[in-house]
Amino acid sequence: MTRVFSGVKPTGHLTLGNYLGAMRRWAEVDQHQADALFCVVDLHALTVDHDPARVRRLSRQAATLLLAAGLDPELCTVFVQSHVDEHARLSYLLECVASDGEMRRMIQYKEKAPREQARGGSVRLSLLTYPVLMAADILAYGTHEVPVGDDQTQHVELARDLAVRFNHRYGHTFVVPKATPPKVAARVMNLQDPTAKMGKSDDSGPGIVYLLDEPDVVRKKVMRAVTDSGREVVYDREGRPGVANLLEILAACQGGNPEALSGAYDSYGALKKDTAEAVVEVLRPVQERHRELCADPAYVERVLRRGAEKAREMARPMVDAAYRAIGLLPA
Ligand code: TYM
DSSP: OOEEEEEEOOSSOOBHHHIIIIIHHIIIIIHHHSEEEEEEOTGGGGGSSOOHHHHHHHHHHHHHHHHHTTOOTTTSEEEEGGGOTHHHHHHHHHHTTSOHHHHHTOHHHHHHHHHHHHTTSOOOHHHHHHHHHHHHHHHTTTOSEEOOOGGGHHHHHHHHHHHHHHHHHHOSOOOOOEEOOOSSOSSOBOSSOTTSBOOTTOSOGGGOOBTTOOHHHHHHHHHTOOOOSSSSOOOOTTTOHHHHHHHHHHHHHHOSOHHHHHTTOSOHHHHHHHHHHHHHHHHHHHHHHHHHHHTOHHHHHHHHHHHHHHHHHHHHHHHHHHHHHHTOOOO
């Protein structure tokens, strides 16, 4: 059976981008068709300046939202990265296979490192090695497919390269994974700046729809989305990024394709109104289930504990095999 692995990083409140680009598909498709693991990657949240209490809170919230989005612990494994030591163990081995230059070429490092510096802090070494830990997350489970949004495909490429290199040098150990981005909503853009990704760690609140935003807040954000000069509703990602983003969100929420949908609108206002309502409807069941789960935190904890046990059992043989292959003396 196909092994699927994916994760979310608790560095901010989860967004509509996380949901449409990744989580919804995990719940609707992946967990039914594959042997799937979904992880709150809390170690990754330590790669930039962080507040310990906030990371803890966001990790719990992210796990709750994964379940609220429809992940069923009877069908898949939901867990927290730091509960399974194998990720960090394997990450070190992969650091011995990856090169410094390769890390410095990663787009997200090039974007984030100057931001960290501008905030007056130093750049954590873990920000540079982030993609290696991500490769370890994926390779530890013999993963075939990694369902992620567009922004993560370069990282998955690196995981592929490291798997191939390790296998070539030390003998066949890892499955070579591939990224599986969604057909629509692979990159939901910021409503206030449709040339930038809607990212949870960004500061521009009004451009980001959070999964837990109240319906009226969602409506306000969508109605105030920056659109483009011109009046016609046409789907043109380059020339009309604002309108294209709304059409993509609408298509992702209610079905259909953005180009065909554009023909149904003769004003930006009408498009925004329908998009806002479609987003509200998509978020409604997730928010309801989230409320129920918040009333039963012991259940979420049980799911995570059991998930970590299952994940550990799956990862340990693979990571032990990698230790032996690379030349470490068995304990
Ligand atoms: P993260 O937490 O930034 O995002 C989680 C998932 O949501 C997708 N996503 C989006 N998709 C479409 N439009 C957007 N605006 C948008 N924003 C986020 C991401 O592509 C991702 O699929 N490095 C990863 C976490 C990670 C991981 C892994 C993923 C760590 N280890 C192993 C897969 C496998 C990250 O920061 O995702």
